[in-house]
Amino acid sequence: MSLHPPRTPLLQSRLPNVGTTIFTVMSALAAEHKAVNLGQGFPDFDCDPALVDAVTKAMQAGHNQYPPMPGVPALRQAMADKMLALYGLRCDPGTEITVTAGATQAILTALLAVVHPGDEVIVLEPCYDSYVPNIELAGGVPVRVPLTPGTFRPDFDRIAAAMTPRTRAILINSPHNPSGTVWSAADMQRLQDLLAPTDVLLISDEVYEHMVFDGQQHQSAARFPGLAARAFIVSSFGKTYHVTGWKVGTVVAPAALTAEFRKVHQFNVFTVNTPMQHALAAYMANPAPYLELSAFYQRKRDLFCEGLANTRFRMLAGEGTYFQCVDISGLAVPERDLPDGDFCQWLTREIGVAAIPLSAFYGNGFDQRVVRFCFAKKDDTLREALKRLARL
Template structure:
């Protein structure tokens, strides 16, 4: 029997959403055998000890449903880490939840607290899941641009955007796509602005262990006025080079966690059991995450040194594993193309994939800036630089 010729009519929940730029550029990179410096994932293996820990967990019988909030040992390991690094005491039973990656964590937090008509502030450029998440909850997206060029927060604009209908604000540090890192003064300014309000904070901190040049990650957990109103999102995938595992955590005060878990139990319920046990065991040694900044700083410096020999203008990269460049100084006519078209040309003709920064703005704001990912093997970076040297 063939399906009916006429599909029932429907109204899309996300009518403006198509295939993401990351999928488009990765497919184009594969088609043209380009060096993929676009999508943000490592092309190198994780620590073999972590794989051994997964194997041990599976063989120990940890293959059935775990507790809905997450394996207790992993929640306790994360609570211990947050206390040691950021000075925040959290109850592993009532204030931390293991999630199916950071993207699910952010969606769940938004669905838990945003009601139809509530306003949610996003700082652009921003990761592409934020706005659709808010729209799925029936919220109203309020876009506040970060300062072009530096991508630092504009607190006058943030203050002006807060209204009696503001339910939450989303921040991200270290920042994807720009690599900007919020300072202590900026976090205290946000704490001051939010103090007289009931505005909640969703703090996307998935690159928390990739902060360079002696800086310190300014987690919302460090600031009582922020921690008391925040969902703080972390990612094991980013930290341990296992993005495909899709495991993260959300730290939040008990009342917020209770609401978060109401949604969590119905959109994923639980998260991969043996991986949770493996991560709990692996976290007994803090060295892998404590050394991560040095590891990625070396890759950043190698990549920047190579790019410095080209006509790209390098923007600062204070954190994450991303490097943004200004393309307006290139000596090729394609520099005048829109960023998205330039990235497609770069992939087809030069053999290197990048991501246009305009993809992170709702209005497609084009400032002649593209983003490269340097979470790659040294030989991958070197080959990418060799090809880019043609420019």
């Protein structure tokens, strides 16, 4: 018998600055106080029953073992058809499309595939919380460039100034979480011109591609030959079909980039849920669900914003996604002067509505007196939240 008690070895964290995410904190607080959770970005309504039926049929048809490592061929073909129809990009489903375990895995895998220790990767803040830890896990150096405060439009002079011989990639997101800003064709053209003389790669997070409002058009990197030739284009079935828990996405990239992507993909996830891939492939035969998604979410945005118009919140432009950002500085409550994170906790406890502080999307916690609501909720959920927010 050992004379020494069991001992857990000491280790050096790969992510020493990462703790519990704000989304987990706010969702737990919302549950504790029975608040309406407009914080974390997922629907509280069901997907189309036909999609669930398609999964059942796939299981009953015996599609329950490992699929091919890059993904079920029918689903990759359906994605190739969509990319051509919507964006004019002709891609080979055999060598240029990979099915992933959601967009977060896709982004991490792309970074692990191309970033070497010491390489710099430009991220535009505010940004989704996985980007910087993903870069660090790959051994890269995140270079944070702020989007223009207030409008959250890209500042290409600052992006150009951040580029060095060590820049390996730039990570962009449009429609943008958390701000709801949508990049224009001119923005994408400017980026294409900026990157043209370089070997900088592009990771284009386009998970909200089908949520663009007021007659605008999603400007995918796929539309721009100079960007498509250097891009990993990331999409999400979870966001598009209201099944975020399925964790299925895709990456479209040129064959040479896809080959490197798949080298990592085969060892960090290998492959993705088989029956759901077959179900999605069958469901995509009808494009109406994703073609009609912008109108579906625009109606929810308008319902929510009409209600907020009766409060002292100042709404920022919401051009896409299912998020609405608001300025809290005009509220007639003393708590408006709290740091935005503390304000969101107060709002959850005392008003009964959970939101996310925009500062959580910045490395330095930049507080602009702005918080983010998610309106991917049932109409009754939104009305109940608006009823409570009317107290402000």
